[in-house]
Amino acid sequence: xxxxxxxVPARQQSIRASNLALAYRLVLDxxxxxxxxxxxxxxGMTRATAGALADALxxxxxxxxxxxxxxxxxxxPATGLVPASTGWAGLGLEVNVDHLAACVVDLxxxxxxxxxxxxxxxxxxxxxxxxxxxxxxxxxxxxxxATGLHVAGAAVAVPGLVRSTSGRVLRAPNLDWQDVDVVADxxxxxxxxxxxxxxxxxxxxxxxxxxxxxxGLRDFLYVSGxxxxxxxxxxxxxxxxxxxxxxxxxGHVTVEPGGDACRCGARGCLETVAGLDALRxxxxxxxxxxxxxxxxxxxxxxxxxxxxxxxxxxAYAGRPDLEESVRAALxxxxxxxxxxxxxxxxxxLGGTAAAVGAATSVVHGIHADPxxxxxxx
Amino acid sequence: xxxxxxxVPARQQSIRASNLALAYRLVLDxxxxxxxxxxxxxxGMTRATAGALADALxxxxxxxxxxxxxxxxxxxPATGLVPASTGWAGLGLEVNVDHLAACVVDLxxxxxxxxxxxxxxxxxxxxxxxxxxxxxxxxxxxxxxATGLHVAGAAVAVPGLVRSTSGRVLRAPNLDWQDVDVVADxxxxxxxxxxxxxxxxxxxxxxxxxxxxxxGLRDFLYVSGxxxxxxxxxxxxxxxxxxxxxxxxxGHVTVEPGGDACRCGARGCLETVAGLDALRxxxxxxxxxxxxxxxxxxxxxxxxxxxxxxxxxxAYAGRPDLEESVRAALxxxxxxxxxxxxxxxxxxLGGTAAAVGAATSVVHGIHADPxxxxxxx
Numbered sequence: 001x002x003x004x005x006x007x008v009p010a011r012q013q014s015i016r017a018s019n020l021a022l023a024y025r026l027v028l029d030x031x032x033x034x035x036x037x038x039x040x041x042x043x044g045m046t047r048a049t050a051g052a053l054a055d056a057l058x059x060x061x062x063x064x065x066x067x068x069x070x071x072x073x074x075x076x077p078a079t080g081l082v083p084a085s086t087g088w089a090g091l092g093l094e095v096n097v098d099h100l101a102a103c104v105v106d107l108x109x110x111x112x113x114x115x116x117x118x119x120x121x122x123x124x125x126x127x128x129x130x131x132x133x134x135x136x137x138x139x140x141x142x143x144x145x146a147t148g149l150h151v152a153g154a155a156v157a158v159p160g161l162v163r164s165t166s167g168r169v170l171r172a173p174n175l176d177w178q179d180v181d182v183v184a185d186x187x188x189x190x191x192x193x194x195x196x197x198x199x200x201x202x203x204x205x206x207x208x209x210x211x212x213x214x215x216g217l218r219d220f221l222y223v224s225g226x227x228x229x230x231x232x233x234x235x236x237x238x239x240x241x242x243x244x245x246x247x248x249x250x251g252h253v254t255v256e257p258g259g260d261a262c263r264c265g266a267r268g269c270l271e272t273v274a275g276l277d278a279l280r281x282x283x284x285x286x287x288x289x290x291x292x293x294x295x296x297x298x299x300x301x302x303x304x305x306x307x308x309x310x311x312x313x314x315a316y317a318g319r320p321d322l323e324e325s326v327r328a329a330l331x332x333x334x335x336x337x338x339x340x341x342x343x344x345x346x347x348x349l350g351g352t353a354a355a356v357g358a359a360t361s362v363v364h365g366i367h368a369d370p371x372x373x374x375x376x377x
Numbered sequence: 378x379x380x381x382x383x384x385v386p387a388r389q390q391s392i393r394a395s396n397l398a399l400a401y402r403l404v405l406d407x408x409x410x411x412x413x414x415x416x417x418x419x420x421g422m423t424r425a426t427a428g429a430l431a432d433a434l435x436x437x438x439x440x441x442x443x444x445x446x447x448x449x450x451x452x453x454p455a456t457g458l459v460p461a462s463t464g465w466a467g468l469g470l471e472v473n474v475d476h477l478a479a480c481v482v483d484l485x486x487x488x489x490x491x492x493x494x495x496x497x498x499x500x501x502x503x504x505x506x507x508x509x510x511x512x513x514x515x516x517x518x519x520x521x522x523a524t525g526l527h528v529a530g531a532a533v534a535v536p537g538l539v540r541s542t543s544g545r546v547l548r549a550p551n552l553d554w555q556d557v558d559v560v561a562d563x564x565x566x567x568x569x570x571x572x573x574x575x576x577x578x579x580x581x582x583x584x585x586x587x588x589x590x591x592x593g594l595r596d597f598l599y600v601s602g603x604x605x606x607x608x609x610x611x612x613x614x615x616x617x618x619x620x621x622x623x624x625x626x627x628g629h630v631t632v633e634p635g636g637d638a639c640r641c642g643a644r645g646c647l648e649t650v651a652g653l654d655a656l657r658x659x660x661x662x663x664x665x666x667x668x669x670x671x672x673x674x675x676x677x678x679x680x681x682x683x684x685x686x687x688x689x690x691x692a693y694a695g696r697p698d699l700e701e702s703v704r705a706a707l708x709x710x711x712x713x714x715x716x717x718x719x720x721x722x723x724x725x726l727g728g729t730a731a732a733v734g735a736a737t738s739v740v741h742g743i744h745a746d747p748x749x750x751x752x753x754x
Binding site: 161163170171173218219231233235241242243244245246247248249250251252253254255256257264265266269292296297299300301303304305306307308332333334335336338339340 | 612618624676710711
């Protein structure tokens with residue numbers, strides 16, 4: 001085959017793939033079922049082309065056909081397409097310092113399965129932790145069989161630095177993990193073989209879950225308070241990842257110069273005053289110190305990033321006192337606060353936001369490229 | 378005129394404008410003069426179309442024609458196009474706390490005129506300061522007349538928060554300016570009437586100057602050390618401005634909790650330990666304190682943004698001791714430092730980087746939309 005004869009079909013393929021994605025996006029974003037005629041009108045395609053794309057989405061199990069709504073005008077009512085609530089689903093997994101979690105999200109974005117196990121993972125080493133995680137994943141997949149859902153892919157949230165190209169965990173200070181190949185370890189044990197799981201930072205995935213849960217959000221800082229403290233930064237409804245995927249390391253911003261030693265090796269990091277271990281300390285001023293440190297670090301982030309919204313997640317979601325401290329610190333320390341106050345609120349997502357976000361990221365991958373899923377239907 | 382008959386010419390106009398910009402970009406980026414034939418080959422346009430675009434750029438004064446290089450092969454050598462070094466130029470102006478500056482940059486990116494006046498601007502009020510700045514601007518324009526350059530537009534760098542939509546200076550704490558309409562004040566007094574000047578943050582403009590001076594830079598934090606301390610953040614060779622244009626306010630990151638009062642109203646801001654006033658203090662530990670504070674604030678920025686390069690500008694450019702302190706702080710506090718060390722260097726641009734960047738931004742505006750400048754030739 002000559003290279004010219006390859007290029008032409010490839011281009012045609014890519015036009016069809018892009019039209020299929022466009023049609024799917026319209027169905028996903030529509031508040032009500034979308035008829036084939038409406039699909040043609042909205043895309044400017046012919047009825048025949050739009051109909052063929054609709055059939056392809058149905059055949060791939062990515063949309064479902066529903067009965068027409070009560071007719072509001074004369075004529076034969078059309079059936080409408082909606083995102084499928086059976087078929088493919090995303091599996092989200094989370095390793096955190098004091099819990100493991102698994103979550104399944106379907107193509108409509110609904111959470112269909114969620115389980116977490118409390119328990120300190122420090123000192124266990126990556127092998128046993130990932131074995132437990134794989135067991136959670138397989139239990140979730142088995143539970144799903146009865147509901148008509150099957151796992152399309154998995155994403156794993158970890159509390160550390162991940163190399164985005166390989167999925168290797170370079171460093172998770174609170175787990176004491178260094179250079180752990182999560183992909184190699186989990187791939188053969190997950191219920192999605194032969195697809196390797198994606199691996200990402202837990203606060204980044206939690207920020208994605210927050211974004212999916214609130215269509216009104218646009219630019220925000222999501223701060224995840226666990227044993228470690230991390231942040232996900234979202235601009236224009238997209239994750240901001242920095243030069244190498246490691247943006248948002250708010251837990252290691254210095255808030256107490258010369259303060260307590262941090263697991264990362266430095267002193268006075270935010271984690272040392274506002275991580276869960278510090279928050280649970282029985283000293284009377286633990287909460288005050290945590291609130292002040294958290295406020296200073298978040299004010300630094302807002303001064304540096306110019307964000308208009310802060311969402312407090314993880315353990316912080318249950319702490320109105322910390323929300324107040326952060327609000328006060330922003331008013332005091334953010335130089336633009338007088339012209340554009342920063343909204344502060346607590347997340348409603350609970351402790352497994354990262355697992356939900358990881359599962360959602362798998363679903364978003366399907367949403368963005370439905371053509372890739374036709375062959376697997 | 379019907380709307381349909383408007384739309385078609387508008388679209389044709391926009392295709393020509395986009396082709397003109399493409400042809401200009403090729404001439405701007407080429408290391409050697411570009412012949413009309415090379416222009417046609419590189420753009421895929423016909424010789425006639427490429428020739429017409431070349432003629433249009435010449436007529437607009439945006440490129441110049443130069444003699445052919447010594448012929449390396451047989452045949453009649455072609456003349457080549459280069460960016461014009463006469464004609465339009467950008468005027469950059471800077472208000473800072475202890476100096477005013479003006480600068481002219483031509484279409485090749487060369488600085489053709491530069492003047493600054495030292496002197497404390499605090500307490501003078503916006504009116505007299507802007508009157509002095511306008512005088513600098515008019516002197517620059519007059520000096521230019523003999524060189525065949527004329528001012529195409531102006532941009533003003535200020536050490537404060539600017540509302541990007543209106544150019545109003547909302548707050549410049551160190552000048553004690555609040556809500557100053559720089560555009561209304563300067564427009565009638567500048568040598569570029571009827572064009573209103575752009576107004577922006579001084580560190581942002583200085584970062585643009587750094588970017589223009591070093592083609593190897595991609596993602597970096599530029600930190601401007603003046604009486605106030607600011608930063609410009611660049612990702613993918615573009616300025617990162619945040620939600621409202623106020624990103625990079627590193628001067629108000631808290632580095633000494635409960636420390637000295639800052640002009641912004643808070644305590645312990647970076648400016649209070651590493652602004653020029655603090656650096657000039659006769660106390661023996663001023664430099665140590667400044668280096669430690671600067672290091673912590675820059676480490677916070679790198680942890681939050683994940684940047685691989687830091688450039689120290691303004692007064693910091695002359696301080697190797699601060700460079701060392703910053704490097705040490707990054708090694709200690711940046712959680713990813715072990716996997717991807719952060720490069721730290723001092724700017725070579727000198728004290729008027731912001732004025733150079735402001736002038737460069739005007740030139741970039743011409744580079745991006747040459748069609749808009751045809752009528753003004």
